[in-house]
Amino acid sequence: QVQLQESGPGLVKPSQTLSLTCTVSGGSISSGSYYWSWIRQPAGKGLEWIGRIHTSGYTNYNFSLKSRVTISIDTSTNQFSLKLSSVTAADTAVYYCATDPMIAGHLDYWGQGALVTVSS
Amino acid sequence: EIVLTQSPGTLSLSPGERATLSCGASQSLSSNFLAWYQQKPGQAPRLLIYGVSSRATGIPDRFSGSGSGTDFTLTISRLEPEDFAVYYCQRYDRSPTMYTFGQGTKLEIK
Numbered sequence: 001q002v003q004l005q006e007s008g009p010g011l012v013k014p015s016q017t018l019s020l021t022c023t024v025s026g027g028s029i030s031s032g033s034y035y036w037s038w039i040r041q042p043a044g045k046g047l048e049w050i051g052r053i054h055t056s057g058y059t060n061y062n063f064s065l066k067s068r069v070t071i072s073i074d075t076s077t078n079q080f081s082l083k084l085s086s087v088t089a090a091d092t093a094v095y096y097c098a099t100d101p102m103i104a105g106h107l108d109y110w111g112q113g114a115l116v117t118v119s120s
Numbered sequence: 121e122i123v124l125t126q127s128p129g130t131l132s133l134s135p136g137e138r139a140t141l142s143c144g145a146s147q148s149l150s151s152n153f154l155a156w157y158q159q160k161p162g163q164a165p166r167l168l169i170y171g172v173s174s175r176a177t178g179i180p181d182r183f184s185g186s187g188s189g190t191d192f193t194l195t196i197s198r199l200e201p202e203d204f205a206v207y208y209c210q211r212y213d214r215s216p217t218m219y220t221f222g223q224g225t226k227l228e229i230k
Contacts (some may be wrong), residue, residue, distance in 0.1 A: 037219075046159075047165065047208060049219035060217035092150025096164055105212030107219070108176065111165035 002027040004097050006110035014119050018084040018113055021098030029078045030055045035100035036080045037107055038071060040093040046062075048093075052100050053080055087118045122147050124222035132230040137197040141225045143209035147203055148189045153212035156185055156194045159224075160205045168207075170193060196227075204229050 008020035022036070029036065037052040051061035053071045061069050065084070073080040084091060094115050098107040123146040133139055143154070151170045157165035167176040169185035172192065182197040196203055207224040 028194070046223045047210075047221040049221070055210075062218065063216065067190060101156075104170065106155035106170040106210065107165075108167050108170075110166070113164050 002109045003097055004092070004099070004109060006095060006097050006111045006114035008114060010034070010115055010117060012087055012116060013120050014088055014118055015086055016086050017055060017101040018082070018091060018095075018116055018118070020082045020095055020097075020116070021079050022081070022111060024078045024088075028075075029073060029080060032056070032077045033102055035060075035072075036073065037098045038082045038109075039096045039098060040091075041096070041113075042090075042093045050095075051082075054102075063074065089118050092116065092118045122211070122218070122220050123156075124211060124220055126207075126209060126222035126225045127223060129223075130226045130228060132228050133199055134230045135199050135201055137199050137202070139194075139199055139227055141194040141196075141207055141209075141224050141227070143187075143191070143192040143194070145190040146209060149211060151212075151214075153211075154185075154187070154192050155210045156183075157208045158203075158205045158210065159208065165208060168220065201229075205229065 003025045005023045012018045035052040038050040053059045053073050068085045070083040094113040096113045097111045099109040125144045129140045154172045159165040173185045181207040184195045186193050206224045206226050208224050
């Protein structure tokens with residue numbers, strides 16, 4: 001079974017760039033059968049999909065965040081990453097990575113989540 | 121913008137009772153890409169149902185999904201103590217690519 005683990009700074013200053021990495025174990029990120037997604041959840045609120053990447057490098061982003069988001073993949077380390085620029089307090093959330101089977105329309109395995117707080 | 125509206129916001133029931141959670145879409149689904157997740161405090165969401173009615177691996181058969189078009193339902197036939205949690209519905213659209221979640225239904229012990 002695939003396992004995912006988010007990592008990165010828990011505190012980011014306003015206007016700076018949030019950076020998180022998701023490490024995949026129990027499976028290869030090079031599998032062409034999956035996309036690799038990022039989702040976030042502000043405290044006490046619902047879930048928001050941020051975007052995803054395929055091993056080919058093809059990406060899809062949430063239109064509302066597209067201008068600030070970059071998702072990349074590193075097959076040599078079995079990791080994929082999220083960068084969110086120009087952050088504000090509204091970007092404070094738990095960030096999850098998840099597997100996204102192609103042509104399936106759901107997210108089946110999730111990491112435990114990483115809390116990122118935007119504050120000076 | 122496509123919106124998923126879940127009702128009720130909070131559902132208070134007792135163990136052993138039947139739970140019916142609703143998810144309404146502002147636009148009809150052209151495919152069967154509708155999923156349900158369960159989330160407990162401090163945990164990541166867990167996939168319960170995908171493709172409207174297929175149970176994910178390891179999900180007990182007391183959980184079932186149904187619906188089509190703009191109206192979808194998650195039913196828990198007999199509530200167990202571990203079922204009290206927040207439930208989210210989610211749709212996937214291909215053009216443009218987008219995952220949209222409902223705002224959640226909190227299932228609490230009465």
